[in-house]
Amino acid sequence: MPNEQLVPLERVSKFIRQLTHDVRNGLSAIDLETAFIAEIATDEEVLAEVRKLREMVAETAKMLHRVSQHFQPPTVHPIPWAATTVMEELRKQLQTEFPEESLTVEMENRFKEETVQIDLNQTLAVALAVLRNAFQFRQEGVLVRVIGSSQDGQTTLEVREPKATLQNETPPEEWGVEPLRSTRSGGYGLGLYQARQIAEAQGGSLEISFTGSELVTRIALLG
Secondary structure (H helix, E strand, C coil), X not given: CCCCCCCCHXXXXXXXXXXXHHHHHHHHHHHHHHHHHHHHXXXXXXXXXXXXXXXXXXXXXXXXXXXXXXXXXXXXXXXXXXXXXXXXXXXXXXXXXXXXXXXXXXXXXXXXXXXXXXCHHXXXXXXXXXXXXXXXXXXXXXXXXXXXXXXXXXXXXXXXXXXXXXXXXCCHHHCCCCCCCCCCCCCCCCHHHHHHHHHHHCCCEEEEEECCCEEEEEEEECC
8 A cells, every 4th residue: 555654563562551551541430430339329230230340341451451561572580490390380370261271281291300591470471372372263172282391402382283274374484473463353463472572582482383284383492
């Protein structure tokens, strides 16, 4: 398009941050009003509806915060961790955040005494973003494997998902390279993008490939 303007991502991030701040202030005002209504109302049906409204406001505020965070450069504080601890903590968070989906995840901890220099919470966020993506696009009942291993001096987490074809026309190698590219209805195209940013910020990487029968996401950790 001849009149197309390219806006720097930094400017977009600043706009999203300001917009999120303004909208959350509005939501906070709505929440205060509903809290006041809850104090003066006596009808149980009205109180029940007010509680639902406050829950909706809280969830919307959380969603805005998550979107805003995805646009901010990640901050990481790497320290040494036992690689086995990464797998153990990932298992716990997976069961907490995806209790039903975790039943169809097979985790293989092949680590021994390896140590990795990572920000643990941020690394778990990367792995969970990859798994969330797998859950959203996989066929029902398909088993997802998470493999932690160390080969040729490189420590990795791999998420392997059996898949015959890909719905996304974009090559897997390019997934998450640019923000705001999503094929999922209601998606923002930010999950894998932020995951890549975090992985690279702590000296690792995130690579996605398709073998023709399996989608493989490889998260390299800095040893």
